Amino acid sequence: MTENKKSAREALDRLADAFVEDLLRMSDEEILAEFREDHGDPDQHEKELRDLFEESVMIANKQRLAEAKAGVAASHRIRRTPSTPDDITEVRKRLRLIVAAPNEAQQLTLAARNQKESDMSDGDARTLLEDLEELDETTPDDTNNEKP
Amino acid sequence: MEQVAAIRTREEIEEAIRDFSLAKLALLEKAAKYFARYPFEPNDLLQTAYVLALTTRKCPVDVDVVTFLIGIMRSVAHDEGVKPKHRLVTVSIGSADDPEDGTIDPPDPSTSVEDNLIVEERLATIRTSILSLFDEGSPVWYLAEGIMQELTADELRDMLALDKTAYDSMRKLFRRRVDKAYPGGWNHDRE
Numbered sequence: 400m401t402e403n404k405k406s407a408r409e410a411l412d413r414l415a416d417a418f419v420e421d422l423l424r425m426s427d428e429e430i431l432a433e434f435r436e437d438h439g440d441p442d443q444h445e446k447e448l449r450d451l452f453e454e455s456v457m458i459a460n461k462q463r464l465a466e467a468k469a470g471v472a473a474s475h476r477i478r479r480t481p482s483t484p485d486d487i488t489e490v491r492k493r494l495r496l497i498v499a500a501p502n503e504a505q506q507l508t509l510a511a512r513n514q515k516e517s518d519m520s521d522g523d524a525r526t527l528l529e530d531l532e533e534l535d536e537t538t539p540d541d542t543n544n545e546k547p
Numbered sequence: 548m549e550q551v552a553a554i555r556t557r558e559e560i561e562e563a564i565r566d567f568s569l570a571k572l573a574l575l576e577k578a579a580k581y582f583a584r585y586p587f588e589p590n591d592l593l594q595t596a597y598v599l600a601l602t603t604r605k606c607p608v609d610v611d612v613v614t615f616l617i618g619i620m621r622s623v624a625h626d627e628g629v630k631p632k633h634r635l636v637t638v639s640i641g642s643a644d645d646p647e648d649g650t651i652d653p654p655d656p657s658t659s660v661e662d663n664l665i666v667e668e669r670l671a672t673i674r675t676s677i678l679s680l681f682d683e684g685s686p687v688w689y690l691a692e693g694i695m696q697e698l699t700a701d702e703l704r705d706m707l708a709l710d711k712t713a714y715d716s717m718r719k720l721f722r723r724r725v726d727k728a729y730p731g732g733w734n735h736d737r738e
Binding site for chain 2 (some may be wrong): 410418422431443449459
């Protein structure tokens with residue numbers, strides 16, 4: 400009969416399906432008998448099979464964590480873009496406004512930093528503004544100089 | 548009114564698999580050996596099925612988890628063959644302290660035509676090799692050819708003039724001969 404390469408794949412797929420159908424019709428005892436025949440000591444091989452699953456659980460957990468991090472990062476990018484100005488002068492101005500009238504969460508952050516705005520690099524100032532604005536979506540306007 | 552089937556939670560699936568008897572694990576291992584195609588190893592296929600079962604695939608509560616996992620392996624193996632660009636996605640375990648850890652490695656879509664030809668050639672060789680385990684023209688050889696040609700069990704029994712018991716025995720003989728020739732799965736050279 401004429402064979403083409405595509406039919407070889409299909410033939411093997413049909414064979415696999417047939418073999419798996421046979422497995423699913425077998426009793427546990429029959430499967431275990433074949434298992435012992437194929438692997439000898441079942442205890443060691445059973446450990447390997449169970450370890451494979453536990454490794455899969457770790458992989459699934461890390462995959463979910465990576466996806467969650469990517470989601471959080473994307474969310475931060477979306478939130479950050481409209482609120483953090485490119486102009487460093489504007490950044491420092493907004494930072495000084497928050498420092499002048501911080502909410503409680505912002506106070507804690509500023510206390511932990513323990514650094515004057517004037518001593519900060521541009522990068523530090525930008526990062527601090529992002530952190531503080533996350534703690535309070537609204538920043539005080541220019542006319543509000545009162546402390547809480 | 549159409550009812551939406553309830554879906555097993557990830558925790559239920561994880562618990563079910565942990566509670567699998569050795570027989571169930573052995574069945575899944577054998578199924579992986581049957582489904583895995585070069586260049587992917589059976590354990591990679593089985594692990595991919597486990598990961599997909601715990602992440603993106605949905606298992607209705609009325610579907611047996613073993614059957615669910617076999618279905619995943621079949622579909623992944625089929626997709627790997629039909630669309631080589633959809634390679635098995637792996638996630639490195641690495642260090643828990645590494646913030647990049649667990650990053651999914653995207654499949655390489657640039658599989659060459661030459662790669663595909665190599666794979667197809669190999670599959671044709673495996674097919675021929677499995678058939679050569681039996682004397683050409685023998686009943687079990689016809690059984691092997693018939694299964695590969697998608698004949699039904701009834702058609703095969705009629706063709707071979709076998710009752711059910713004799714047919715089942717011949718089928719088992721066929722499968723076990725192949726198992727012993729390819730203990731690591733069909734990706735590897737015959738023993």
